Amino acid sequence: MSVLRPLDKLPGLNTATILLVGTEDAPLQQLADSMLKEDCTAELKVHLARSLPLPCSVNRPRIDLIVFVVNLHSKHSLQSVEESLCHLDAAFFLGKVVFLATGAGRDGHCSIHRNTVVKLAHTYRSPLLFCDLEIEDFRAAMAQRLVRLLQICAGHVPGVSALNLLSLLRGSENPSLEDL
Amino acid sequence: MDSYDAPELTPRQDASSRLKDFFIGATPLQKRLESVRKQTSFIPTPPRRKIPQGSQLQEDVDPQKFTVLLHKQWTLYSLTPLYKFSYTNFKEYSKLLTAFIAAEKKKGLAVEVGDDFDIKVIFSTLMGVKGTQRDPEAFLVQILSKSQLPSEHKEGKVLWTGWFCCVFGDSLLETVSEDFTCLPLFLANGAETNTAIIGTWFQKTFDCYFRPLAISSFNLSWMAAMWTACKMDHYMATTEFLWSVPCSPHSLDISYAIHPEDTKALWDNVHKTPGEVTQEEVDLFMDCLYSHFHRHFKIHLSATRLVRVSTSVASAHTDGKIKILCPKYLIGVLAYLTELAAFQIE
Numbered sequence: 001m002s003v004l005r006p007l008d009k010l011p012g013l014n015t016a017t018i019l020l021v022g023t024e025d026a027p028l029q030q031l032a033d034s035m036l037k038e039d040c041t042a043e044l045k046v047h048l049a050r051s052l053p054l055p056c057s058v059n060r061p062r063i064d065l066i067v068f069v070v071n072l073h074s075k076h077s078l079q080s081v082e083e084s085l086c087h088l089d090a091a092f093f094l095g096k097v098v099f100l101a102t103g104a105g106r107d108g109h110c111s112i113h114r115n116t117v118v119k120l121a122h123t124y125r126s127p128l129l130f131c132d133l134e135i136e137d138f139r140a141a142m143a144q145r146l147v148r149l150l151q152i153c154a155g156h157v158p159g160v161s162a163l164n165l166l167s168l169l170r171g172s173e174n175p176s177l178e179d180l
Numbered sequence: 181m182d183s184y185d186a187p188e189l190t191p192r193q194d195a196s197s198r199l200k201d202f203f204i205g206a207t208p209l210q211k212r213l214e215s216v217r218k219q220t221s222f223i224p225t226p227p228r229r230k231i232p233q234g235s236q237l238q239e240d241v242d243p244q245k246f247t248v249l250l251h252k253q254w255t256l257y258s259l260t261p262l263y264k265f266s267y268t269n270f271k272e273y274s275k276l277l278t279a280f281i282a283a284e285k286k287k288g289l290a291v292e293v294g295d296d297f298d299i300k301v302i303f304s305t306l307m308g309v310k311g312t313q314r315d316p317e318a319f320l321v322q323i324l325s326k327s328q329l330p331s332e333h334k335e336g337k338v339l340w341t342g343w344f345c346c347v348f349g350d351s352l353l354e355t356v357s358e359d360f361t362c363l364p365l366f367l368a369n370g371a372e373t374n375t376a377i378i379g380t381w382f383q384k385t386f387d388c389y390f391r392p393l394a395i396s397s398f399n400l401s402w403m404a405a406m407w408t409a410c411k412m413d414h415y416m417a418t419t420e421f422l423w424s425v426p427c428s429p430h431s432l433d434i435s436y437a438i439h440p441e442d443t444k445a446l447w448d449n450v451h452k453t454p455g456e457v458t459q460e461e462v463d464l465f466m467d468c469l470y471s472h473f474h475r476h477f478k479i480h481l482s483a484t485r486l487v488r489v490s491t492s493v494a495s496a497h498t499d500g501k502i503k504i505l506c507p508k509y510l511i512g513v514l515a516y517l518t519e520l521a522a523f524q525i526e
Binding site: 109 | 395396397398470482
């Protein structure tokens with residue numbers, strides 16, 4: 001069973017790898033391009049995938065952060081993400097998984113309710129970010145944020161680990177979400 | 181667990197209940213702020229809705245009067261509460277509106293109220309189009325063309341129809357003070373220019389605001405499930421769905437027509453809780469349709485956008501167009517639309 005594990009490979013020297021998972025190619029590609037434009041002291045590697053499990057044949061470095069992109073306009077993307085989540089080792093959910101919901105701006109096109117993604121992120125105890133990946137400025141801001149998150153998850157920031165960050169992010173969320 | 185109360189659990193509930201005790205005679209503005217504050221956590225969606233019941237029309241109402249509302253395509257707007265609107269001043273409103281329309285049509289010339297025009301505006305109440313006793317009465321506005329020969333006294337052709345209603349608008353009615361009449365749903369049929377003129381007059385006279393009401397794919401799938409759940413003696417139309425696939429250069433439209441009895445059978449299999457519809461049932465119902473389509477055509481309909489739903493009860497388009505076919509479930513359909521309009525106003 002090709003389950004992705006967070007610590008089964010040695011980290012590369014001065015590299016940070018992020019995996020973007022989502023059904024639509026174009027927004028992922030654009031987000032990847034924006035991320036690569038960002039300033040980063042380490043070498044950034046961005047991997048894209050439509051769904052998990054990833055093919056075993058490829059020799060890939062250790063993945064530090066996984067971002068699941070859910071398009072609120074398409075139920076298919078949510079179903080694909082839910083199926084992919086089964087192929088992740090539980091240790092990944094200690095701060096190395098982030099959910100990104102796109103398309104919330106155009107409410108008329110949404111076929112998934114916001115609550116559904118909020119519940120999904122809450123079930124997996126992972127942070128949920130909202131960003132309209134179609135708009136360039138928002139995408140650039142999100143790319144910057146993801147690069148910072150990636151640096152922390154790859155261990156490049158002294159004193160902060162992925163797990164620290166997770167509890168920090170969770171503390172700032174609305175406390176009523178705990179009751180969902 | 182009632183999910184409606186979930187966002188208000190401790191500690192916020194303690195604070196708000198203490199606040200409520202303090203402000204026993206809270207003004208409508210304070211009530212409004214309270215309700216807005218409760219909703220800031222996330223958009224509340226009731227996970228369950230009541231299936232429209234057929235017997236909600238009051239008995240003293242003549243169902244013949246509703247024929248003007250059925251089988252016509254209405255464009256939906258949401259409307260903020262009307263200030264100092266009175267049901268007794270209909271004649272005056274008719275005169276003023278007629279003069280206004282005539283003035284707009286002949287821009288630049290002076291027009292006097294009471295002159296003989298070639299159009300006539302009629303305001304009338306629609307008795308029985310309401311959910312509870314608290315809902316304000318619905319009223320209808322029609323523009324008729326007057327026949328040229330006054331001796332004939334024949335009613336002219338209806339050029340434009342619009343009606344305002346509020347069905348089960350309790351959440352909005354609580355927060356509104358006495359001077360305001362709350363009729364959040366406006367439906368119009370006829371030329372766009374007339375709708376614009378009438379909208380301008382209402383906005384000027386009653387200090388309200390119209391906004392086109394679009395129906396999202398999420399709400400369309402809820403409507404499909406709720407209308408399929410309605411018990412019908414005989415089906416007038418096939419159940420039809422229309423999806424829009426975003427692709428360049430022109431978007432592709434996929435239309436899926438199902439025999440209404442088959443959809444009812446599918447719904448009966450999915451439906452568990454009597455009398456109510458839950459989010460899971462709606463999702464399961466739509467997923468069954470999607471997987472059936474995928475099995476035959478290998479197309480993921482869930483990746484496309486639901487644009488139109490058409491059943492024997494009513495048909496709705498995402499641009500905010502609705503056509504009601506069944507008088508029995510008129511109130512049920514309007515209840516959902518009122519909810520959407522009220523949500524848009526807030």
